[in-house]
Amino acid sequence: MFKKLPGDEAQRLVSTTPDTAVVFRPAVVTTPAILTILILTGRLVAGCVRLVWRHPIASAAVALPGVIWTVYGWPYGLGVVALLVAVPLGWGLVDRASFLRLAGWRLLAFWRLVWVYRRHWQPVMIVSGLGRHLSGRDYLPRLLGVACTSWADQVTVKLLTGQATSDWAERTEQLAHGFGAASCRVTVARSGRLLLTFPRRDPLAAPLPALPIPVEASVGPVEIGRCEDGTPWRLKVHGTHVLVAGATGAGKGSVIWSTIRGLLPAARAGLAEIWALDPKLMELSFGRGLFGDRYAATPEGCVALLEAAVKVMQERAARFAGIQRTHTPTTEDPFVLVVVDEVAFLTAYQPDKGLRVRTIAALATLTTQGRAVGVGVLAALQDPRKDVLTIRNLFPDKIALRLDESEQVDMVLGDGARDRGALADLISPRPERGAGIAYVRLETSPDPIRVRAAYVCDTDIQAMAAAHAADTLPLPGVA
Ligand SMILES: Nc1ncnc2c1ncn2[C@@H]1O[C@H](COP(=O)(O)OP(=O)(O)OP(=O)(O)O)[C@@H](O)[C@H]1O
Ligand SMILES: [Mg+2]
Numbered sequence: 208m209f210k211k212l213p214g215d216e217a218q219r220l221v222s223t224t225p226d227t228a229v230v231f232r233p234a235v236v237t238t239p240a241i242l243t244i245l246i247l248t249g250r251l252v253a254g255c256v257r258l259v260w261r262h263p264i265a266s267a268a269v270a271l272p273g274v275i276w277t278v279y280g281w282p283y284g285l286g287v288v289a290l291l292v293a294v295p296l297g298w299g300l301v302d303r304a305s306f307l308r309l310a311g312w313r314l315l316a317f318w319r320l321v322w323v324y325r326r327h328w329q330p331v332m333i334v335s336g337l338g339r340h341l342s343g344r345d346y347l348p349r350l351l352g353v354a355c356t357s358w359a360d361q362v363t364v365k366l367l368t369g370q371a372t373s374d375w376a377e378r379t380e381q382l383a384h385g386f387g388a389a390s391c392r393v394t395v396a397r398s399g400r401l402l403l404t405f406p407r408r409d410p411l412a413a414p415l416p417a418l419p420i421p422v423e424a425s426v427g428p429v430e431i432g433r434c435e436d437g438t439p440w441r442l443k444v445h446g447t448h449v450l451v452a453g454a455t456g457a458g459k460g461s462v463i464w465s466t467i468r469g470l471l472p473a474a475r476a477g478l479a480e481i482w483a484l485d486p487k488l489m490e491l492s493f494g495r496g497l498f499g500d501r502y503a504a505t506p507e508g509c510v511a512l513l514e515a516a517v518k519v520m521q522e523r524a525a526r527f528a529g530i531q532r533t534h535t536p537t538t539e540d541p542f543v544l545v546v547v548d549e550v551a552f553l554t555a556y557q558p559d560k561g562l563r564v565r566t567i568a569a570l571a572t573l574t575t576q577g578r579a580v581g582v583g584v585l586a587a588l589q590d591p592r593k594d595v596l597t598i599r600n601l602f603p604d605k606i607a608l609r610l611d612e613s614e615q616v617d618m619v620l621g622d623g624a625r626d627r628g629a630l631a632d633l634i635s636p637r638p639e640r641g642a643g644i645a646y647v648r649l650e651t652s653p654d655p656i657r658v659r660a661a662y663v664c665d666t667d668i669q670a671m672a673a674a675h676a677a678d679t680l681p682l683p684g685v686a
Contacts (some may be wrong), residue, residue, distance in 0.1 A: 225530045231668070257429060265317050291449060297332050312355040319360050320353040323386055331385030335378045339366070352398070356433065358410045360388075362403040363396060375401055376626035392628030410435055411659040412642055417667045420468055424476035426542040429469030430460060432643065432660040440647075440658040442466060443604065444535070445542050448574045448584040450451045450599065451645075452591040452619045453608025456636070458643035459587040460490050461506040461608060463546055464663035466585060467497065469543065474674070477538040482516060482545045486552035493665055496672040506562050509553055513569035516582055523580040534581030545573065547586040567598065574601035591618045607655075608645045609634035620648050620655055629655035 250380040259266045268291055276284025278312030297313075299306040313636070328350050332338030338347035349365040366375075375382075376393045383391040388405035396402045415432055428441035442449065446464060449648075453459045473479035474497075482501040485491035495502055503512040504513055523540060536542040547553070547570075554570070557563040573584050588596055591610070607619040613632045624646070643660040663671075 218592065226237045248288075249506075251529065261570065262317060273390040281353060307357075309534045316355040316360070319355060321403045324350055324353055324362060329380065334383065335381035336421070337370070337374065337378060341640055356369035356436065358406055358408055360407060364401045364403060366399050366401060372401065373623070373626065375403075376623065379626070379628060382518070390628065390630060392654070410437060411657065414639055414641060415659055416641065416662040417468060418465065418661045420471055422472065423477055424472040425477050426473050426536050429466050431465035431469060432658055435657040439661070444470070444544055444585060445536070445581070445584050446578050446583070447597045447604050448578065448602045449586070449606065450605045450619070451585070451606045452586040452610065452615070453587070453589065453645070454611045455589055456638060456642060457608035457610075457634070458638075458660060459548070459608060461643040461660040461662045462608070462645070463490065463548060463585065463587060464494075464668060465661050467494070467546065468663055468667075471497075471671065471675065473536070473542070475678075477541055478536040479542045479544065482512055482543060483511060484545065484547040484553070490548040491546065494672045496667045497675050506557055506559065510562050510565045510569065513545065514564060516543060517569050517572050519543060520577050520580055524576065527580055533579060536581060542580060543582045543590045545584045546581065547584065549588060550586040551588045551590060551595045554597070571598045571601060574598060591615050591620075604647075606647050607631040608643070609636065609641055615647070621644060624648065624655050627654055
């Protein structure tokens with residue numbers, strides 16, 4: 208790709224003996240001026256044709272007033288300009304949604320393409336090292352197009368032959384700064400093509416209040432917050448195990464409580480049971496009444512509860528063997544969700560070795576064999592290092608809330624997650640801006656998605672517990 212061009216050899220020759228009789232002289236061919244003019248004119252015409260071909264509506268909108276002005280005079284030209292401004296403006300005022308969908312985002316995308324991306328493309332590519340400037344020629348990845356959504360620009364790029372996704376993933380910071388965005392995420396669109404996502408604003412900046420308790424009793428993916436693109440964040444808990452990692456104050460409680468809130472109707476219908484382990488005594492104790500006798504806070508109580516869950520699991524496995532492979536929740540065999548807050552208190556920081564070993568063994572058994580028989584684990588911890596939780600990899604689904612160090616991101620979400628834009632270590636430590644914000648990887652895609660959990664405050668928890676006790680779920684007025 209970057210092969211030598213004629214003249215390159217001569218440019219690099221350096222004579223170490225200036226008084227030598229041998230003189231290297233690069234071969235210079237003088238191009239006739241007419242040829243240069245013809246080439247430049249050809250390029251200009253090709254550029255105009257390409258512009259009209261790619262953006263016919265925008266080109267017509269610019270050309271039409273000019274033509275009318277020339278043919279019929281300036282008042283008519285001005286009239287057409289006024290019409291071109293008034294029609295979209297009126298449409299936008301009358302029906303904003305359809306205007307944005309059919310025209311608004313396209314107009315913005317065209318503007319951002321011309322004003323931001325095309326204007327800065329060459330310097331950003333060269334300086335970041337994604338393109339090369341060799342002997343007067345630029346070898347740049349091609350900017351194929353820009354699409355706008357309500358919160359981000361999506362830029363499609365054709366890679367240079369031989370480039371890898373990782374070349375781009377390593378330079379997300381340069382790209383974000385270069386194009387004036389807060390961050391950049393890299394996704395493979397198809398072989399040789401990437402989709403770069405540059406957020407224009409943060410749709411998750413404002414905290415989300417607790418979501419309404421669902422009316423339907425379901426253990427299916429539970430809606431616990433919002434994704435960055437505005438769609439609901441649904442967390443799968445039945446048929447998997449989930450690990451929530453986040454520094455202190457990152458909002459682990461909001462993930463746990465939103466999940467419990469979403470499962471309440473199923474719990475009330477007898478299709479789900481929530482077992483709570485609260486070794487720190489500061490989280491699940493707020494809604495103790497919701498768990499009945501399936502609540503433990505002491506290390507001994509927690510181990511006993513985990514071992515009881517293992518027993519339920521083994522009993523079901525013995526009954527289901529050879530009859531069914533997957534679990535469907537029923538009142539006889541409800542889905543059991545074992546919620547463990549601050550799991551490291553029971554595994555790494557537990558001074559009693561016997562209890563520690565029993566906890567790890569029970570957790571490992573549940574996470575390796577529980578999902579087919581309807582026993583799931585939702586565990587939260589602050590420090591995702593292997594020596595804190597040796598069985599980290601037994602959790603198929605992981606959530607990375609705000610983390611202290613950049614290396615911890617890949618520990619939670621898997622290799623390359625941070626390079627692909629999961630900047631969990633850069634989430635704001637201010638609770639109103641960053642608590643509950645997380646990155647997740649869905650089963651269907653290797654690309655991390657940014658989400659925010661709804662905040663279930665203490666009053667909400669107490670209302671949930673009171674309604675549960677009085678058997679009045681879902682809460683009146685919120686479902
Ligand atoms: N989803 C959220 N949206 C907005 N604010 C939140 C959210 N979740 C939590 N907060 C705020 O952040 C504070 C800390 O949250 P939380 O107790 O859930 O953190 P944590 O990760 O469990 O911390 P710790 O490890 O110390 O227990 C809460 O008191 C609340 O003010
Ligand atoms: Mg907590």
